[in-house]
Amino acid sequence: MHDVNPELTCEVMSAMLAASPDCVKILSAAGEILYVNARGAELMGLDSVGDITGLHYLDLWLEQDRERIDHAVRQAASGRTARFEACCNNAKHELMCWEVSLAPFQAEGMPAQIVGISRDISEHRQSKIALSASESERQQAELRHQALSELSTRLFDLDDTSDLAYASAEILGRTLNVSRAGYGTIDPIAETITIERDWNAPGIQTIAGTLHFRDYGSYIEDLKRGSTVVFADAYKDPRTAENADKLKAISAQSAVNMPITEQGGFVAIIYTNHESAREWTSAELIFMRDVANRTRVAIERRRAEQELREVAASLEQQVAARTIERDRIWRLSIDLILIVQIDARIVATNPAWTRILGWHEDELIGSNLFDLLHPDDVESTRNEVGRMSEGHVAIQFENRYRRRDGSYCWISWNAFPNDGLIHAVGRDVGSEKEHAHALALAQEQLRQAQKMEAIGKLTGGIAHDFNNLLQVISGNLQLLSNDVAGNERAERRVVNAMAGVSRGSKLASQLLAFGRRQPLAPKVVNLGRLIRDLDDLLRRALGEAIEIETIAAGGLWNTLIDPANVENALLNLAINARDAMNGRGRLTIEAGNASLDDHYVQTNPDAMPGQYVMLAVSDTGCGIPDDIIGQVFEPFFTTKPEGHGTGLGLSMVYGFVKQSGGHIKVYSELGQGTTIKLYLPRSVQTEDVIIDHDSGVVTGGTETILVAEDDDAVRDTVVALLSDLGYRVLKARDAQGALTVIESGIPIDLLFTDVVMPGSLKSPEVARKARERLPHLAVLFTSGYTENSIVHGGRLDEGVDLLTKPYTREALAKKLRQVLAAQALRNEKATMAIESPLAVSSPEDVSGSTGKRRILVCEDDWMIRVSIVDILEAKGYAVIESGDAAQAINAFDEHPIDLLLTDVGLPDMSGVDLVKALREKQPHLPVIFATGNDMVSGIDLDARTRILQKPYGSDALHQLIVHSFEEQRS
Numbered sequence: 001m002h003d004v005n006p007e008l009t010c011e012v013m014s015a016m017l018a019a020s021p022d023c024v025k026i027l028s029a030a031g032e033i034l035y036v037n038a039r040g041a042e043l044m045g046l047d048s049v050g051d052i053t054g055l056h057y058l059d060l061w062l063e064q065d066r067e068r069i070d071h072a073v074r075q076a077a078s079g080r081t082a083r084f085e086a087c088c089n090n091a092k093h094e095l096m097c098w099e100v101s102l103a104p105f106q107a108e109g110m111p112a113q114i115v116g117i118s119r120d121i122s123e124h125r126q127s128k129i130a131l132s133a134s135e136s137e138r139q140q141a142e143l144r145h146q147a148l149s150e151l152s153t154r155l156f157d158l159d160d161t162s163d164l165a166y167a168s169a170e171i172l173g174r175t176l177n178v179s180r181a182g183y184g185t186i187d188p189i190a191e192t193i194t195i196e197r198d199w200n201a202p203g204i205q206t207i208a209g210t211l212h213f214r215d216y217g218s219y220i221e222d223l224k225r226g227s228t229v230v231f232a233d234a235y236k237d238p239r240t241a242e243n244a245d246k247l248k249a250i251s252a253q254s255a256v257n258m259p260i261t262e263q264g265g266f267v268a269i270i271y272t273n274h275e276s277a278r279e280w281t282s283a284e285l286i287f288m289r290d291v292a293n294r295t296r297v298a299i300e301r302r303r304a305e306q307e308l309r310e311v312a313a314s315l316e317q318q319v320a321a322r323t324i325e326r327d328r329i330w331r332l333s334i335d336l337i338l339i340v341q342i343d344a345r346i347v348a349t350n351p352a353w354t355r356i357l358g359w360h361e362d363e364l365i366g367s368n369l370f371d372l373l374h375p376d377d378v379e380s381t382r383n384e385v386g387r388m389s390e391g392h393v394a395i396q397f398e399n400r401y402r403r404r405d406g407s408y409c410w411i412s413w414n415a416f417p418n419d420g421l422i423h424a425v426g427r428d429v430g431s432e433k434e435h436a437h438a439l440a441l442a443q444e445q446l447r448q449a450q451k452m453e454a455i456g457k458l459t460g461g462i463a464h465d466f467n468n469l470l471q472v473i474s475g476n477l478q479l480l481s482n483d484v485a486g487n488e489r490a491e492r493r494v495v496n497a498m499a500g501v502s503r504g505s506k507l508a509s510q511l512l513a514f515g516r517r518q519p520l521a522p523k524v525v526n527l528g529r530l531i532r533d534l535d536d537l538l539r540r541a542l543g544e545a546i547e548i549e550t551i552a553a554g555g556l557w558n559t560l561i562d563p564a565n566v567e568n569a570l571l572n573l574a575i576n577a578r579d580a581m582n583g584r585g586r587l588t589i590e591a592g593n594a595s596l597d598d599h600y601v602q603t604n605p606d607a608m609p610g611q612y613v614m615l616a617v618s619d620t621g622c623g624i625p626d627d628i629i630g631q632v633f634e635p636f637f638t639t640k641p642e643g644h645g646t647g648l649g650l651s652m653v654y655g656f657v658k659q660s661g662g663h664i665k666v667y668s669e670l671g672q673g674t675t676i677k678l679y680l681p682r683s684v685q686t687e688d689v690i691i692d693h694d695s696g697v698v699t700g701g702t703e704t705i706l707v708a709e710d711d712d713a714v715r716d717t718v719v720a721l722l723s724d725l726g727y728r729v730l731k732a733r734d735a736q737g738a739l740t741v742i743e744s745g746i747p748i749d750l751l752f753t754d755v756v757m758p759g760s761l762k763s764p765e766v767a768r769k770a771r772e773r774l775p776h777l778a779v780l781f782t783s784g785y786t787e788n789s790i791v792h793g794g795r796l797d798e799g800v801d802l803l804t805k806p807y808t809r810e811a812l813a814k815k816l817r818q819v820l821a822a823q824a825l826r827n828e829k830a831t832m833a834i835e836s837p838l839a840v841s842s843p844e845d846v847s848g849s850t851g852k853r854r855i856l857v858c859e860d861d862w863m864i865r866v867s868i869v870d871i872l873e874a875k876g877y878a879v880i881e882s883g884d885a886a887q888a889i890n891a892f893d894e895h896p897i898d899l900l901l902t903d904v905g906l907p908d909m910s911g912v913d914l915v916k917a918l919r920e921k922q923p924h925l926p927v928i929f930a931t932g933n934d935m936v937s938g939i940d941l942d943a944r945t946r947i948l949q950k951p952y953g954s955d956a957l958h959q960l961i962v963h964s965f966e967e968q969r970s
Contacts, residue, residue: 015416015418015419015421015423016423017037018037018038018039018393018416018418018423019414019415019416019418019423019424019425020037020039020117020414020425021039021119021395021414021425021427022039022040022117022118022119022120023036023037023039023040023043023044023098023117023118023119023120024036024037024039024040024115024116024117024118025037025040025057025115025116025118026113026114026115026116027057027073027102027113027114027115027116028111028113028114029077029111029112029113029114030077031056031057031058031070031073031077031114032054032055032056032057033052033053033054033055033056033057034053034113035049035053036049036052036053037049039414040118043090043096043120044090044091044096045090045091045092045094046091047091051091057069057073057116058070058073060088061086061087061088062086062087062088062089065086065087068084068086068153069084069086072084072100072102072156073102073114075102076102076103076104076114077104077112077114078104079104080104080305081101081102081103081104081301081305082101082102082103082156083099083100083101083102083152083155083156083298084100084152084153084156085097085098085099085100085121085148085149085152086098086100095122096120096122097120097121097122098118098119098120098121099118099119099121100116100117100118100119101116101117102114102115102116103115103117137283140283141283143175144175144283144287147171147172147174147175147287147291148287148290148291148294150171151167151168151171151291151294151295152294154167154171155167155168155294155295155298159302160302161299161302161303162196162197164295164298164299164302165182165183165196165197165295165299166183166196166197166198166199168183168270168291168294168295169181169182169183169197169198169199169270170199171291172199172270172272172288172291173199173200173201173272174199175287176272176284176287176288178201178272178273178274178278179200179201179204179251179252179273179274179275180198180199180200180201180204180207180251180252180271180272180273180274181198181199181270181271181272181273182195182197182198182199182207182208182270182271183195183198183268183269183270183271183295184196184268184269184271185267185268186223186259186266186267186268186269188224188265188266190212191212191213191214191220192210192211192212192213193210193211193213193269194209194210195207195208195209195210195211196208204251204275205250205251207250215243215246216240216243216246216247216252217234217237217239217240217242217243217247218239218240219231219239219240219257222239223257223259223266223269224266226259226261226266226355227259228256228257228258228259228285228289229255229256229257230255230256230257230280230285231254231255232254232277232278232279232280233253233254233277234247234248234252234253234254234255235253235277236277248275250273251273251274251275252273252274252275253274253275253276253277254273254274254276254277254278254280255271255272255273255274256271256272256280256284256285256288257269257271258270258271258285258288258289258292260292260296261355262296262300262332268296270288270291270292270295272288293334296332297332300328300332304324304325304328307324330350331350331351333350333352333425334352335352335425335426335427335428336349336350336352336353336356336357336411336424336425336426336427336428337349337350337352337424337425337426338350338353338422338423338424338425338426339421339422339423339424340369340421340422340424341420341421341422342385342388342389342417342420342421342422344368344369344370344385345366345367345368345369346364346365346366346367346368346369347365347421348361348365349361349364349365356409356428357372357401357402357403357404357409358403358404358405359372359403359404369381370382372401372402373399373400373401373402374399374400374401374402374408376400377399377400380399381397381399384397385422388415388416388417388422389417391417392417393414393415393416393417394413394414394415394416394424395414396412396413396414397412397413397414397415398410398411398412398413398429399411399413409428409430410428410429410430410433411426411427411428411429412426412427412429413425413426414426441605473497473806476717477494477497477498480494481494482724522560522561522562522660523560523561523562523563524558524559524560524683524685524686524687525558525559525560525561525563525566525687526556526558526687527552527556527559527566527591527613527615527680528552528553528556528591529687530563530566530567531550531552531570531589531591531615532550532552534567534570534571535548535550537571538570538571538574538589541571541574541575541578542574542575542578542587543578543583545583545584545585546578546581546583546584546585546586546587547585547586547587548587548588548589549586549587549588549589550588550589550590551588551589551590551591551592552590552591552592553590553591553592553593555593556591556592556593556613557593557611557613557682557683558613558682558683558684558685558686558687559612559613559680559681559682559683560660560681560683560685561660561680562656562660565656565660566615566656566680568652568656569652569653569656569657569678570589570615570617572650572652572653573617573650573653573676574587574589574617576650577617577618577619577621577674578619579621580619580621580622580623580673580674581619581620581621581622582621585619585620585621585673586619586620587617587618587619588616588617588618588619589615589616589617589618590614590615590616590618591613591614591615591616592613592614592616593611593612593613593614593682594611594612594613594614594679595610595611595612596608596609596610596612596663596679597609604663604665606658606663607663607679608661608663610681610682611681611682612662612663612679612680612681612682613679613680613681613682614677614678614679614680615677615678615680616675616676616677616678617675617676618673618674618675618676619673619674619675620672620673621673621674622670622671623668623669623670623671623672623673623674624666624668624670624674625670629666629668632650632666633650633651633653633654633664653676653678657678657679657680660680660681661681662678662679662680662681663678663679664676664677664678664679665677665679684949685949685956699813699817700724700725700726700727700813701725701726701727701816701817701820702726702727702728703727703728703749703750703820704727704728704729704730704746704747704748704749704750705722705727705728705729705730705748705749705750705751705752705816706729706730706731706732706738706741706742706748706750706751706752706753707719707722707729707730707731707732707752707753708731708732708733708734708735708737708738708751708752708753708754708757708763708766709731709732709733709753709754709757710733710734710754710757710758711754712733714754715731715733718752718812719731721809721812722752722812724809725809725812725813725816727816730746730748734757734758734759734761735753735757735759735761735762735763735765735766736759736761738751738753738766738770739761739766739769739770742766742769742770742773742774743773748770748774748777749777749778749820750777750778750779750780750816750819750820750823751766751767751770751777751778751779751780752780752782752816753766753767753779753780753781753782754781754782754783755781755782755783755802756783763781764862767779767781768862768866771866776823776827777823778819778820778822778823779801779819780801780802780803780815780816780819781800781801781802781803782802782803782804782805782807783802783804783805801815801818801819801822803815826870826874852876852877852878853877853878853898853899853965854877854878854879854880854895854896854897854898854899855872855877855878855879855880855897855898855899855900855901855961856880856881856882856888856891856892856895856897856899856900856901856902857869857872857879857880857881857882857901857902858881858882858883858884858885858887858888858900858901858902858903858906858911858914859881859883859901859902859903859930860883860884860903860905860906860907861903862883865881865883868901868930868957869881871954871957871958872901872957874954875954875958875961877961880895880897883907884906884907884908885906885908885909885911885913885914885917886908888900888902888914888918889914889917889918892918892921892922897918897922897925898926898965899925899926899927899928899961899964899965900914900915900918900925900926900927900928901927901928901930901961902914902915902927902928902929902930903929903930903931904929904931905931910938911929911931912937912938912939915927915939915945924944924968925944926944926945926946926964926965926967926968927944927945927946928946928947928948928960928961928964929945929946929947929948930948931947931948931949943967943968944964944967944968946960946963946964948960
């Protein structure tokens with residue numbers, strides 16, 4: 001052992017006290033405060049250290065903690081180290097919380113004294129509370145805090161290291177409500193763990209003894225690297241899947257194994273086991289790390305205390321013991337400790353540099369500190385070192401240091417200069433910054449979602465009333481046009497007024513699009529064909545000075561979108577690009593397949609992983625500045641001069657893409673141009689044939705139409721328009737009134753009803769009741785805002801016809817003829833089916849008889865159910881319908897059934913359970929699941945069982961039924 005120079009030791013101790021970020025006090029054996037360092041006085045808000053010296057130590061603390069703290073002081077005075085956590089008020093009457101260690105010491109020729117080191121943990125507690133997102137999480141955080149307080153007390157009272165380990169395991173197991181918790185020592189060569197004693201929940205067997213890691217998986221390799229091993233389900237984790245049964249047998253289907261290292265070596269683990277699969281939250285892992293650190297420090301300190309007692313027989317032994325203690329603190333500190341010259345040459349580093357940054361002491365000694373710094377932090381650090389060379393102290397100075405693997409770590413430093421050296425203590429604050437960033441990101445996402453929801457609700461209400469007003473204005477203008485025919489001046493004014501109505505309608509539509517409240521009618525389309533069909537329109541809209549290039553990738557997937565809205569979106573993007581290029585440049589429109597993976601989603605949290613069809617619009621314009629690129633989708637935001645745009649074009653595109661289940665991304669570089677990419681969900685269905693119903697001459701009719709509209713002005717205008725078209729018109733002011741007219745027995749061909757009307761009886765319910773009474777009745781809905789009554793998931797329900805307000809006389813006339821013609825075709829097919837019943841489309845091919853096949857339809861959405869029944873009856877099947885599983889079972893008991901067509905999600909039980917119940921009675925019953933997913937959990941697909949993915953067409957449904965019957969016959 002080297003001789004110790006007492007003067008040098010005093011200098012080093014003084015420097016360490018000055019550089020310490022903690023409050024250091026020296027007490028007499030009776031508890032009188034003899035000394036406090038400058039940092040301690042600053043933390044406690046004291047004007048002078050003299051304000052506290054001479055006081056009794058207990059007078060600083062809250063009344064309820066003094067008995068416990070008095071016990072700690074007496075224990076330290078008797079020669080044993082004591083630890084506790086407690087709170088007190090500082091000089092500014094602010095509550096502060098501390099983690100305190102009291103240790104005895106006695107200098108030669110001096111009476112016995114006590115050294116107290118207090119660490120301020122107030123901010124740490126507050127940050128934990130701030131990160132708790134709900135009352136439940138705050139309660140859990142409080143429970144964990146109480147557990148840590150209990151742990152500190154237990155560790156304070158226990159001396160035996162085995163008892164310390166068991167106390168930690170018991171508190172850990174009870175707090176996390178797991179099956180088992182324990183502490184075990186590791187032999188990394190033999191790859192074994194030795195457990196003296198573990199804590200087990202009632203009914204759980206102990207695993208105390210020696211176990212071989214390889215018997216339970218390959219995760220020992222991760223532990224050797226110092227990584228915490230977490231698996232929520234041993235059967236699903238590749239490291240444990242082959243040995244999952246063994247883990248299950250010892251009640252460890254899920255587990256956390258947290259390694260404990262000493263001097264860079266893997267020496268022990270603290271672990272938790274649970275008998276079934278469970279997720280482990282980040283808060284639980286942080287709590288477990290706190291327990292592990294406190295347990296490790298407590299055990300090491302107990303060992304150190306034992307060593308100190310063994311060498312306390314002589315002064316030389318006492319000096320050696322203190323040296324060992326200082327070395328141990330230096331070695332065990334979880335913070336970086338650094339001694340560096342003013343010229344930035346490193347003199348000494350503690351082992352925490354290896355644990356945190358990966359650098360070994362021999363690599364650091366003599367090197368220049370600035371070589372490890374992030375380039376962006378060199379200048380600020382150089383300035384701070386300059387300040388310290390003038391005698392200033394650095395408090396919580398932050399910069400980034402390079403790890404051995406090349407990554408960077410944020411360190412917060414407290415440093416003090418002394419005799420040409422800087423003594424510094426640094427704490428890794430990377431996780432705190434990540435938590436703060438995650439919290440800020442979550443708050444921003446919540447703010448954005450709340451803003452979108454508020455605007456959506458606002459636009460819905462505005463659109464409903466505004467479109468009603470526009471409808472009154474539009475209808476009366478169109479009626480007025482007949483009265484002023486031949487008056488050129490009056491006709492021109494009517495045309496101008498109608499143009500204003502059109503602009504108002506477009507504004508309301510854009511607001512609805514941004515608020516994701518517009519009713520979409522999605523079709524399966526190929527974007528390549530859609531882009532080619534728009535080529536002429538785009539060239540006319542953009543002008544000859546814009547060079548347009550369209551690129552469609554080979555093997556392009558289909559996508560399920562509203563064709564009209566995607567055309568509008570593409571036109572909006574193209575016009576924005578033209579303006580950005582000042583009418584001259586190159587526009588590239590590209591369609592291709594794209595897959596967004598989990599890595600992409602991590603950096604773009606509003607996206608979902610999966611397969612998409614990507615539509616990109618690129619220009620060679622001026623680009624978008626970085627400071628406004630995050631605002632381009634906000635409503636009414638525009639960089640164009642006043643009067644040259646509403647600022648709703650990109651907002652409409654954003655709302656449409658998000659409502660369609662897609663993702664949008666902007667890439668821009670000033671002076672180079674901008675690319676906006678739309679990611680639209682892939683569809684595996686075949687492309688729909690889109691029919692243009694707006695072509696042809698506008699005609700009226702002689703059918704009888706019942707108009708249900710609560711707005712008097714709108715109702716009067718619609719009645720006048722319909723009468724002008726030749727229809728016989730009946731009217732009702734609400735849904736109940738419409739039902740009364742229907743039940744009167746008056747022949748009615750079509751119900752034309754507003755979606756949103758007052759009263760308990762809603763329009764969709766009126767339509768259902770009307771069709772029950774008049775099976776051949778056509779129904780046409782109208783609204784400026786659907787309020788989700790006939791639109792679900794942003795999409796118009798299958799089989800529903802909607803005319804959006806405001807509409808023109810021509811649009812009304814064409815839509816009426818379209819709906820009446822479609823209903824007439826359904827009526828004709830139903831009549832033919834009654835007169836000439838068929839089993840399927842070709843009875844000889846499938847059934848071999850002329851009897852009808854009976855199909856039981858189970859669907860809780862009445863609009864979808866009515867549509868399915870219409871399709872099947874038109875194909876010649878006998879259909880028995882039910883709205884839930886109970887009705888389906890009753891119908892099955894009363895009628896022979898040839899095939900079951902059912903939804904998966906039913907109100908009283910799942911479709912899977914319904915199938916199992918019916919197949920107990922009829923094992924070979926063919927079943928078709930109609931669902932929005934491509935697979936059904938809990939059932940095997942075979943010759944009896946098929947899936948039809950929503951939305952689907954009548955041909956796809958009929959073809960699948962035919963295949964099901966053919967498989968049954970074969």
